[in-house]
Amino acid sequence: MWLVFPENIGPNLAIDETSVSKGELYTVVTNRDRHGRERSLVAIVAGTKSETVIEALEQILEELLESVEEVTLDLSDSMRKIVRRCFTRAVRVIDRFHIQKLAGRGSGFATMPTCLWTWPSTTTRWPVSVETR
Helix, strand or coil: CEEECHHHCCCEEEEEEEECHHHCEEEEEEEHHHCCCCCCEEEEEECCCHHHHHHHHCCCCHHHHHCCCEEEECCCHHHHHHHHHHCCCCEEEECHHHHHHHHHHCCCCCCCCCEEEEECCEEEEECCCCCCC
């Protein structure tokens, strides 16, 4: 089950999962340029399975999907798969919350590649190093 609003798509999107009552999970795709205001919802899909979300997003014209330049997401493999399949021309940006969380707990990785993260109105490249403990 899903709702898709192709008219709300823009060059900068965000994709994340959210939980509502009784632990029901939904995947939400939003237009970041709308800042949560009217017409910011691009899609909401019941569940977090990549196949289901991809099926919902494929309801949007390919031309519109290809117009997306950047998608902000978390470190989930499922989210990466969705973005790779649906937004083929978009740059994937890991949100800073997840980078900070990973760096703060020590990930077990000696180093991570340079990540691209966004601050509310700027885009910055920043090398991330995480020392193993």
